[in-house]
Amino acid sequence: MKILVTGASGQLGTCIQEVAAEYENLEWIFASSIDLDITDVEEVSDFFSEHQPDTVINCAAYTAVDKAENHAETVYNVNAEAVRILSEQCKFHNAVLVHISTDFVFDGTAKEPYKITDATNPLGVYGASKLKGETYVQEILDTYFIIRTSWVYSEFGGNFMKTMLRLAETKNELNVVADQIGAPTYAMDLAKFLVEIVSSKSTNYGIYHYSNKGSISWHTFASAIFEYAQKDVVVHAIPTTEYPTPAKRPEYSVLDTSNTIAQFKVDIPDWKTSLQNCLKKYL
Ligand SMILES: NC(=O)C1=CN([C@@H]2O[C@H](COP(=O)(O)OP(=O)(O)OC[C@H]3O[C@@H](n4cnc5c(N)ncnc54)[C@H](OP(=O)(O)O)[C@@H]3O)[C@@H](O)[C@H]2O)C=CC1
Numbered sequence: 001m002k003i004l005v006t007g008a009s010g011q012l013g014t015c016i017q018e019v020a021a022e023y024e025n026l027e028w029i030f031a032s033s034i035d036l037d038i039t040d041v042e043e044v045s046d047f048f049s050e051h052q053p054d055t056v057i058n059c060a061a062y063t064a065v066d067k068a069e070n071h072a073e074t075v076y077n078v079n080a081e082a083v084r085i086l087s088e089q090c091k092f093h094n095a096v097l098v099h100i101s102t103d104f105v106f107d108g109t110a111k112e113p114y115k116i117t118d119a120t121n122p123l124g125v126y127g128a129s130k131l132k133g134e135t136y137v138q139e140i141l142d143t144y145f146i147i148r149t150s151w152v153y154s155e156f157g158g159n160f161m162k163t164m165l166r167l168a169e170t171k172n173e174l175n176v177v178a179d180q181i182g183a184p185t186y187a188m189d190l191a192k193f194l195v196e197i198v199s200s201k202s203t204n205y206g207i208y209h210y211s212n213k214g215s216i217s218w219h220t221f222a223s224a225i226f227e228y229a230q231k232d233v234v235v236h237a238i239p240t241t242e243y244p245t246p247a248k249r250p251e252y253s254v255l256d257t258s259n260t261i262a263q264f265k266v267d268i269p270d271w272k273t274s275l276q277n278c279l280k281k282y283l
């Protein structure tokens with residue numbers, strides 16, 4: 001079995017590389033943006049013809065949520081049009097596509113965890129482009145997994161946990177929003193789940209939600225990061241109105257993972273345990 005991982009140098013891609021090392025029976029191709037630009041139709045077509053993957057895990061994306069607001073064309077090229085190109089190639093070569101999406105496809109007006117069947121209504125360019133990517137996958141392919149996740153962090157790449165720890169080097173007080181509620185996801189947990197889906201050759205195709213167990217605010221997340229990292233930082237809880245950003249974010253974007261747990265019999269760790277595991281590796 002040959003698995004192509006695109007965007008392999010990002011935080012999720014790097015976690016998959018670590019997890020994949022334990023699956024020597026599978027053949028892995030890890031392609032960073034330098035090895036394979038997924039927006040380049042010819043490059044993607046040649047790459048598929050040369051390597052003939054059975055499965056593609058697409059970790060490539062434009063993930064800078066605020067910057068995305070002013071770079072819509074580039075963002076749509078990576079998060080939507082390139083996903084169409086990948087889907088078409090998967091269709092042509094009979095490959096399964098595992099595509100990663102986001103809680104930001106929702107508008108955040110819900111009061112309970114979002115089910116896979118709930119209506120989408122993204123608030124910004126990033127979320128809208130990711131939704132368009134999802135739509136292409138569903139229109140073109142039958143053999144796909146769309147895995148929506150949220151608030152991803154790890155010891156690799158750029159993420160909220162690392163931003164907080166970097167800020168703590170120069171500040172002993174921080175303001176963090178307390179009125180946006182979601183669920184953090186340790187990219188290593190997600191990577192294990194994705195590799196398990198692929199290696200088990202599951203055919204439970206469809207949309208799934210995966211995030212760590214729990215529902216918290218960014219303020220609670222920041223406070224826990226400093227508590228577990230033993231950093232003496234006072235975290236003030238502020239409303240979103242006091243932290244203006246170019247992109248509007250959902251107020252509530254907890255994902256209902258019950259369908260994922262039922263279909264894959266997966267045990268999803270709670271956010272506190274996973275944060276502690278990540279910090280142990282990172283610090
Ligand atoms: N980070 C998060 O909080 C969340 C992420 N997600 C989704 O999870 C997935 C993985 O995200 P994550 O690992 O955190 O993101 P990263 O930003 O860490 O990684 C994305 C990777 O995509 C690569 N990439 C960008 N453009 C292209 C391109 N044209 N061709 C090939 N590769 C490209 C980037 O390479 P380079 O740096 O060289 O440009 C980068 O290595 C994405 O689909 C994202 O939307 C969902 C929810 C939350």
Ligand SMILES: Cc1cn([C@H]2C[C@H](O)[C@@H](COP(=O)(O)OP(=O)(O)O[C@H]3O[C@@H](C)C(=O)[C@@H](O)[C@H]3O)O2)c(=O)[nH]c1=O
Binds near residue numbers: 245
């Ligand atoms: C740095 C910082 C951020 N914040 C706020 C801004 C924002 O509302 C929230 C999170 O900030 P960030 O910019 O780190 O994270 P953000 O880019 O909003 O993260 C999102 O990324 C994309 C890719 C996703 O798909 C989402 O699931 C989600 O993880 O915290 C503060 O309140 N204080 C601070 O000092």
